Amino acid sequence: MSLNKEVVELNGIINRLLDNLSLSITSQTGREGVEFRHQIGNIRSNYNSMISGGTFPTELLSCFQTALIANVKLAGLFVVHQGLFQEVPVGKISAAIVQMGILFCLSTESRIIITMNFDSRDDVELMMNQMRDVFDIARLLAADLSDTTSYQRLTVLAGNLISHLSDVSRPLPRMVTFTLAASFPSLTLSQRIYYTADRADEIVAENKIIHPAFCKREIRGLSG
């Protein structure tokens, strides 16, 4: 059986995957976080029997699903897929687990992204570019493995995600640069740009202004 031949390789790949996955969760995540850590520990100690029993894919997927419920951060999952992209599996089972991990991770990331709220088109475009690059690499890896089904699934998922992000970006304002003749307090700027003083804090936060009474002459802000 090839499982015995791949013991060392599998041990490395699975432990690295689980290490990155456990780093994706913050300490304040409540009961779901506890469940998530419990599942990681369970896979770590029983992956051999799970693989031979055929339950490993379901257990790993369940782990990612719990991660989603436990509100893991997208940046944490970026570390997980980056780790998987760097793996160079030799054995058949190892290659399948890496590919499986990529599919689970990217689908979880996509599910997180569709719940996110964006403030400007620039934020959405940044996310689109990031995800396009990630999916390009994932599809390339699937193509290298001659795994046509995974390739197709990733292509469709990437297409739907980009389509969703384009849809989200359409009604959002753009980030633009305002150049002013003199330095003004943030309240004055907010009134001049948006005809309301309510958005002074937004200007301060976006431009990292040290004192709100003295803003820079060139500031970035939303177009509307």
Place this chain on the structure above:
Amino acid sequence: MSQIADIKNPWRNILLGEQASFRGVIFHVESGGRSSGRRTVVHEYPKRNDPYVEDMGRVARRFQFSGYLVYRPSNPIYEYTSQRKQLYEALEDDDIATLVHPVFAPGGMQAMCERFSMVESRERGGYTQFEMQFVESGKAVSALGSSTNTKDNVKISADKAEETGKGLMPDDAED
């Protein structure tokens, strides 16, 4: 005696492949055209050289045809006078219908006739010319949102990706 239609080449094959029609009523085409483009708003700022052109989406596709119907004794395709009546009724009828043209609407597309004119002259007896303008029908969607739920599309494709992932394990991995 051979005819010009017997000379085969790709563009002629396409042109002869389908009969132009609207709402199932056929007509001959003298000339046809298609127009479209992008809807833009040009922002020009005082004291600045560079404008900013904002893309507001595609212009609706419009098709213009100079068509005609002609009388021929024992015409196997249509009877001239009744066909003429059928054509202007089809062009005036309610709602969208299928427009077929081998080049501009191959296989048919849903369109609406915006306007047409029917011209008959003394010099050309048994010949009626139709100037027709069609516009693509598109879909009835809200101006602010998309009719498709893009979130659901992502969820469905994520489900499928996960299902594929679950089936990746090689058979000999299990005891």
